[in-house]
Amino acid sequence: MSFLRKLFGKAGPGKGSETQSKSVPATDPTRLKCPFCGALELRADETDEYAYPVWKCTCGSVAASGWLADLDEVGDQLLKMLRIDERVSEAPVPTDNPAISLHHYDVDKVERELPKILSRHGYWFIAMDCTGEGVKERVFWAKPRESTA
Ligand SMILES: [Zn+2]
Numbered sequence: 001m002s003f004l005r006k007l008f009g010k011a012g013p014g015k016g017s018e019t020q021s022k023s024v025p026a027t028d029p030t031r032l033k034c035p036f037c038g039a040l041e042l043r044a045d046e047t048d049e050y051a052y053p054v055w056k057c058t059c060g061s062v063a064a065s066g067w068l069a070d071l072d073e074v075g076d077q078l079l080k081m082l083r084i085d086e087r088v089s090e091a092p093v094p095t096d097n098p099a100i101s102l103h104h105y106d107v108d109k110v111e112r113e114l115p116k117i118l119s120r121h122g123y124w125f126i127a128m129d130c131t132g133e134g135v136k137e138r139v140f141w142a143k144p145r146e147s148t149a
Contacts, residue, residue, distance in 0.1 A: 035126045036061045036143045052077050061143035065130055071107050071138055075114045078140045084121050088113045118142050 037059035044053030055063035066074035072089035115125035123142040
């Protein structure tokens, strides 16, 4: 699919994930495994500051997660959490009707732009699928490059 899927082939369902899923408990959407250090049982913080769940690991990685339809905003939130003054969401495009604006949204573009922005600011990026019972979310992880746990 996207180049991220190829880079991080173990993220998400597919042929490559079969061997991994045998040794890992069924995904619980309320608990995540840190993709950087492998720490288990991370839980999301629901904060007033952010619209989407915030994940933090002791190794220094942080993440934001959200539904597939919101990933541009989830990406924005991750950048905001890292105090990076850039955005991956697109400004709404006005139409002839002032009450309607078109909001372009392209998951692939978000997941292309996000690692570039994060890389410029010294972060690794991993996009992870978080699929549980009736849940299909993506989790965007970032970790400072200098701290290698
Ligand atoms: Zn970690």
